[in-house]
Amino acid sequence: MRPYPERRTTERAPTLRRLVEPWTLILVITGLFQLLRGAPVDAAFFLVIATLLMADAAGLLWFAGTGLPRRGLIVVTAILLGLLLVLVPRHGAAAGIVVGTAGIGLLALAWSPSPPPQSPTSRAARVVSARVVAARPVPARPSGISRSAIAWAAIAIAGCLWEVVSFLLGLPSPAAEAEHPSISILLDPVLDTSEGRIGFLAVWLIVLVWLLRRTGAR
Amino acid sequence: MREITIFGFALCLVAAIAFEVIARRDPDRIAPLGDLLDRVMATRSARVGILLFWWWVGWHFLVGPTV
Incomplete structure (x- = not known):
């Protein structure tokens, strides 16, 4: 099983949740703060990328x-x-x-x-992975x-x-x-x-x- | 007040370093930052968002007016 496959909000998820994932919301908030501090160019970076992500989530982008x-x-x-x-x-x-x-x-x-990663990237993760394989099944969301x-x-x-x-x-x-x-x-x-x-x-x-x-x- | 402000930033930096050191010593209990990002950056929005923040730091300090 691929541990970290590309994750997308599912087709059956509510529309707002599909369009505004947490990181998209972070970009919107950051863009609005840039407007507050009087940096419209910087604001545009964040707001444009957030818009692209929402368009992607809505299936409007082919790239x-x-x-x-x-x-x-x-x-x-x-x-x-x-x-x-x-x-x-x-x-x-x-x-x-x-x-x-x-x-x-x-x-x-x-x-x-x-x-999908072939193996954990960090030494610590490889240690954890080896211990887990030896001891018990990998939990769905490690604590x-x-x-x-x-x-x-x-x-x-x-x-x-x-x-x-x-x-x-x-x-x-x-x-x-x-x-x-x-x-x-x-x-x-x-x-x-x-x-x-x-x-x-x-x-x-x-x-x-x-x-x-x-x-x-x- | 200036010293207090600088101390606040320094405290955040020290907390980040200390936390990472603790996580690397006991990765079973607390995942190191790299492992956390391996999972988080599996989504496009997180991947794009985190790299955008990285890029913006460079833009802000190297190109745009910082003061």
């Missing part, structure tokens, strides 16, 4: 993605992307073109269905997954709320902004240095490769 590349190609592409972004000026048109192009390619990859989901959701929500509150408290004046800096305010001077930008890019791209492995890229 099935480009397929997932091999891990070696992903690593090479990530390295090239990093080198380009080190060379081009920050906040410039060239950076916009590079990041924008990467985003379009990534959307095409992300749209592809995940292939460890549930606990992890609750904990990570709590951390993410807490971080987002802290960021939103900081942003709102910093709106009245530059002095207020200095007293309640958002993450952007804190990281901006770091990214203005070459070392800071290289460090940021390294972490950002390592996370990309790691995330694409979760999609089934081998």
